[in-house]
Amino acid sequence: MMDASGSQHPLDDWDDISDSEFLNIPSEEESIESQLPLNIETDGKHPVNFDKPSASSSLHNCSKKALKQEAVKTDDVKGLKRKSLHENSFSPMQRFRKRHLSVTLLCEQTWCEMKSVYNLLKPHIKRKEMQRTEVRIGQEIHLSRELEIQDVVPVDIRTREDGEAVKLLNMLHMIPLLEAGQRVREFPVFGVQEGVFIMGVIDELMYNQKGELVINELKTRRQNSLPSSAQDKVNCFQVGLYKLLFDGLVRGEMKKDHVFSHLKLHSAQILGAGVQAHAKNLGVHATTFEELVETLLITVSCSDLPCIDLLQIEYFHQGSNGPIGTRVAPFDEAQIRGELQGYLSYWTGQREPKGVDIEEAWKCRSCLYEEICEWRKNRFTVSDQQAAHSSSHL
Numbered sequence: 194m195m196d197a198s199g200s201q202h203p204l205d206d207w208d209d210i211s212d213s214e215f216l217n218i219p220s221e222e223e224s225i226e227s228q229l230p231l232n233i234e235t236d237g238k239h240p241v242n243f244d245k246p247s248a249s250s251s252l253h254n255c256s257k258k259a260l261k262q263e264a265v266k267t268d269d270v271k272g273l274k275r276k277s278l279h280e281n282s283f284s285p286m287q288r289f290r291k292r293h294l295s296v297t298l299l300c301e302q303t304w305c306e307m308k309s310v311y312n313l314l315k316p317h318i319k320r321k322e323m324q325r326t327e328v329r330i331g332q333e334i335h336l337s338r339e340l341e342i343q344d345v346v347p348v349d350i351r352t353r354e355d356g357e358a359v360k361l362l363n364m365l366h367m368i369p370l371l372e373a374g375q376r377v378r379e380f381p382v383f384g385v386q387e388g389v390f391i392m393g394v395i396d397e398l399m400y401n402q403k404g405e406l407v408i409n410e411l412k413t414r415r416q417n418s419l420p421s422s423a424q425d426k427v428n429c430f431q432v433g434l435y436k437l438l439f440d441g442l443v444r445g446e447m448k449k450d451h452v453f454s455h456l457k458l459h460s461a462q463i464l465g466a467g468v469q470a471h472a473k474n475l476g477v478h479a480t481t482f483e484e485l486v487e488t489l490l491i492t493v494s495c496s497d498l499p500c501i502d503l504l505q506i507e508y509f510h511q512g513s514n515g516p517i518g519t520r521v522a523p524f525d526e527a528q529i530r531g532e533l534q535g536y537l538s539y540w541t542g543q544r545e546p547k548g549v550d551i552e553e554a555w556k557c558r559s560c561l562y563e564e565i566c567e568w569r570k571n572r573f574t575v576s577d578q579q580a581a582h583s584s585s586h587l
Contacts, residue, residue: 284542286389289313292456293383294540296393296434302536303427304556307548307569311562318561349467354458354482358468361489366475372497374400382438384447386530387537390455395435405502408432408439417510419518423553425506429522432504433529439501445494449486458482548572 285291301309312319350356360381367377376399383392397409410432414420420428441447453460460483464472472479479485504524508517538544548568549556557563 284540285310285546286540286542291540293390293392294537296391296431296438299391299434299533299536300427300431302539303430303532304423305549305560306536306539306546307566308560308562310546311566315562322561346471348471349465351465352462354462355465355468357452357456357458358464358472358482358485361485362468362472362475362477365477365489365492368492368496368498371398376400380439382435382442383452384438384441385451385455386437387534387541389537389540390451391434391438393435393438395439401503406499407503407505408435408501410435410504410506411509412506413509413511414517415511417513417517419508419520423556425520428506428520429504430529430532432506432522433524434533436501436504436524437526437529437533442490442493443496443498443500445490447490449483449490452486453483460486 286294298309301312348355348359350359363379364381367380371377371380376397378397380395380398381392382395383390385391395408396411399407399409401407410428412420412428419425449460452458460481462482463480464482464485469480472485477485477488479488504522506520506522508519509515510517539546546568548566551572554572557566557569560566563569
């Protein structure tokens with residue numbers, strides 16, 4: 194595994210929920226007090242730059258109340274101005290300058306679309322959430338697993354194309370290992386769905402005793418119990434989306450022009466000396482970014498890799514450092530595509546953002562944006578009006 198380092202250019206995130214969302218979202222039954230961060234010290238055995246906000250900042254055990262106060266303080270007294278959420282002249286992807294969407298972001302949207310939007314409008318609040326102790330513990334567990342089977346090799350990068358090239362080279366390194374029956378971890382996947390470029394990173398790919406190719410997604414939890422049905426739904430959507438992206442690569446559905454046009458990358462860009470050197474060490478001969486993209490797409494589509502056969506989610510307890518249980522996730526392609534189409538319709542400007550339904554209002558109790566959320570305010574206004582209307586007819 195190559196680690197991109199030394200770059201002075203912001204890279205497109207291939208961020209994934211396995212790296213960035215280790216928070217244990219509370220179940221319906223849990224109280225607000227139980228959501229406060231844990232005061233757990235890390236052992237410092239893995240000092241690694243995860244290219245995440247939590248890696249460059251010290252941990253702050255801030256309470257939910259303190260974070261909410263900051264959120265309110267940084268906003269206008271009346272809350273977010275409506276034009277921040279509803280700007281009809283541009284699609285959300287244009288307003289937020291998104292070249293692509295990550296699997297992480299789409300999974301956040303599955304939990305609550307309004308929260309995913311506020312995360313982008315208020316990144317300082319999101320950064321504080323990512324500094325929680327359990328997030329760091331989850332990162333360390335994932336890194337520890339990754340280092341069990343592969344080493345980190347630093348690669349000097351100078352351009353955005355160099356940064357993306359590192360991901361492609363990691364894929365080229367892992368494809369023959371997977372063909373040989375070995376397990377691989379942190380496997381990047383990408384593809385175009387409904388005209389939107391989507392990126393993600395699969396925790397683990399392996400073959401089971403039946404010879405089936407399996408996605409094994411690791412979820413670390415603060416509670417020593419399986420998650421609620423609401424959280425389980427998010428996780429099942431995640432691995433289902435991974436399957437769509439991986440299968441599309443194997444089937445040759447991805448075209449090189451998609452990479453250049455969606456990510457605004459220069460096909461003729463000469464790869465940096467460090468990237469070219471590591472490419473040669475892997476037996477890959479490419480001078481330009483376009484040559485590397487062509488090599489990757491041809492290699493994966495002409496490989497012996499099958500489509501994903503089985504999706505499973507492994508739950509791991511942070512406190513005891515032991516397994517909780519493994520869930521085999523169902524896969525209904527029509528359902529996954531239908532859900533994805535609905536989520537993407539917001540990003541392409543076909544509709545306004547939506548919050549949770551009244552049946553899932555319990556999610557708001559632990560949300561950092563509870564005090565400023567327009568959806569929640571409007572929902573209470575409607576409820577009050579309905580109650581007043583009912584009383585007037587008694």
